[in-house]
Amino acid sequence: MSVNASASQLTNDPSPRAPAAVRMRPSIATIQPYKPGKPAGAATGKRIAALASNEMPFAPSPAVREAIAQAAAGLNRYPDPHATALRERIATANGVDVDRVAVGAGSMILLQQAVLSTTGEGDELLYAWPSFEGYPLLASLAGARAVGVPLIDARHDLPAMADAISDRTRCILVCNPNNPTGTLLGRDEIAAFLARVPSDRLVILDEAYREFVDEPGYRDALTLLDEFPNVAVTRTFSKAYGLAGLRIGYCIAAPDVIATIRRSHIPFNVTALAQAGAMAALDGAGELHERLAELSAGRRRLAAHARALGYPVVDGYGNFVWLALGERAPQISALLEAEGVISRALPPFGTRISVGTPEDVDHAMQALEQVASAAEPAG
Ligand SMILES: Cc1ncc(COP(=O)(O)O)c(C=O)c1O
CATH class of the missing domain: 3.40.640.10 (Type I PLP-dependent aspartate aminotransferase-like (Major domain))
Known part of the structure; x- marks a missing residue:
C-alpha cells in the first residue's frame, strides 16, 4: 500500500462520511455561546475606541x-x-x-x-x-x-x-x-x-x-x-x-x-x-493606584457627560459606565459604533461602555453627543 493512501483507502470506504451528529448532554445543547465584546476590528482609517470588554487600556508594565x-x-x-x-x-x-x-x-x-x-x-x-x-x-x-x-x-x-x-x-x-x-x-x-x-x-x-x-x-x-x-x-x-x-x-x-x-x-x-x-x-501594585485614579476620573467624566446629555446613567464603581437604555440599547450601541465607539449592548437592559484612555473617554463623550442629537436617548 502506498504511504500516500487516503483515509478512505485505508478504511475501504469509498465515500466520504456524512458529518456525525454527536449526542450532547441536554444541558450543554442549551448553551448560548459566550459572546465576547467586539474587538477593535480591522483598521478603517478612523479612530476606534474598543470599549466593549471592560479591559484596561494600558499595556502591562x-x-x-x-x-x-x-x-x-x-x-x-x-x-x-x-x-x-x-x-x-x-x-x-x-x-x-x-x-x-x-x-x-x-x-x-x-x-x-x-x-x-x-x-x-x-x-x-x-x-x-x-x-x-x-x-x-x-x-x-x-x-x-x-x-x-x-x-x-x-x-x-x-x-x-x-x-x-x-x-x-x-x-x-x-x-x-x-x-x-x-x-x-x-x-x-x-x-x-x-x-x-x-x-x-x-x-x-x-x-x-x-x-x-x-x-x-x-x-x-x-x-x-x-x-x-x-x-x-x-x-x-x-x-x-x-x-x-x-x-x-x-x-x-x-x-x-x-x-x-x-x-x-x-x-x-x-x-x-x-x-x-x-x-x-x-x-508593582504601587503603580496601580495612579492607573486606578486615572480610570476613576475617566468614569466620572464619562458618566457626568452622558447624564448631562439626558442618558439614563447609573452610578457605578467598575471600569465602565452603565446606561439603562432598556430595549433601545442595540440601537444606541449601533449609533455609537458608527461614531467609532464599540460598546456592549445587553438588551433589554442597557448599554455598557468601558472606560479607556483619556482619549477614548473624549471619543466616547463626543460619540454620545452625536448620538444624542440624532436620537432621543432618554430610556
Ligand atoms: C464579574 C466578572 N466576573 C468574572 C469575570 C471573568 O474574569 P477573568 O476570567 O478574566 O478573571 C469577568 C470578566 O469580565 C467579570 O466581569
Whole structure:
C-alpha cells in the first residue's frame, strides 16, 4: 500500500462520511455561546475606541513583561501545579494564610470549579440578573437550573435572593460591584443576606472589579469570611491589573471551601507565564493606584457627560459606565459604533461602555453627543 493512501483507502470506504451528529448532554445543547465584546476590528482609517470588554487600556508594565519573558525560558517544564509562590504572595497581600488561597486560569475558571464542585443536574444556581454573562453558562455546564433574581434600580435585591433559596440551591453568585450595572453592595447588607443563607450552601462574592471601588470607608467582604465560612471571594488580574490576556485569577475562602473548589481543578491550568506575571504585577501594585485614579476620573467624566446629555446613567464603581437604555440599547450601541465607539449592548437592559484612555473617554463623550442629537436617548 502506498504511504500516500487516503483515509478512505485505508478504511475501504469509498465515500466520504456524512458529518456525525454527536449526542450532547441536554444541558450543554442549551448553551448560548459566550459572546465576547467586539474587538477593535480591522483598521478603517478612523479612530476606534474598543470599549466593549471592560479591559484596561494600558499595556502591562515593563517589569511584568520582563518577568513573563524570563519565565518563557523554562517553558519546556510544567508549571508549579500548586502555584505556591504566587499563592503565598496573594496570601500576604490580603493578610490571610496560604491555605485560604486558590488560583485559576482567570477567575471564570474558579467560578466554574466552584459551581461544578457544588452544583449538579437538577440543582439550582442562584444569582441576580442582569449580572455577569458567564453565570448562565456555568448553570448549563453543571446541568443546573439558573435562577436569576431581577435587580431593583440596577442593584441586587438581596432580600428577594434570600427568598429564592430553595432546597435545590447549591451555590449563589453575588457580583460586587455588579457587572454590567456597576452598583455596589455594602458589607452590612451582604452580612444580613448571608445570615439568611443555610451554612451548607456556597456563596461566591465575585469581586472582579473590587480594585475600582473608590468609595471612602468601603469595608471589604474579606472581613466576612471568618463569620461566614461558606463564603468565597473571587478576584482577577484581568481588570485592574490589566492582564486579561494572561488568564489568571484567585479565590480566597476557608481552607475546606478552597479544598472543595479545588476538587474540580484541572492540573497545570495556570501557566508558568501567568504565575510569574501575576507575581510581578503584585510587586508593582504601587503603580496601580495612579492607573486606578486615572480610570476613576475617566468614569466620572464619562458618566457626568452622558447624564448631562439626558442618558439614563447609573452610578457605578467598575471600569465602565452603565446606561439603562432598556430595549433601545442595540440601537444606541449601533449609533455609537458608527461614531467609532464599540460598546456592549445587553438588551433589554442597557448599554455598557468601558472606560479607556483619556482619549477614548473624549471619543466616547463626543460619540454620545452625536448620538444624542440624532436620537432621543432618554430610556
Ligand atoms: C464579574 C466578572 N466576573 C468574572 C469575570 C471573568 O474574569 P477573568 O476570567 O478574566 O478573571 C469577568 C470578566 O469580565 C467579570 O466581569
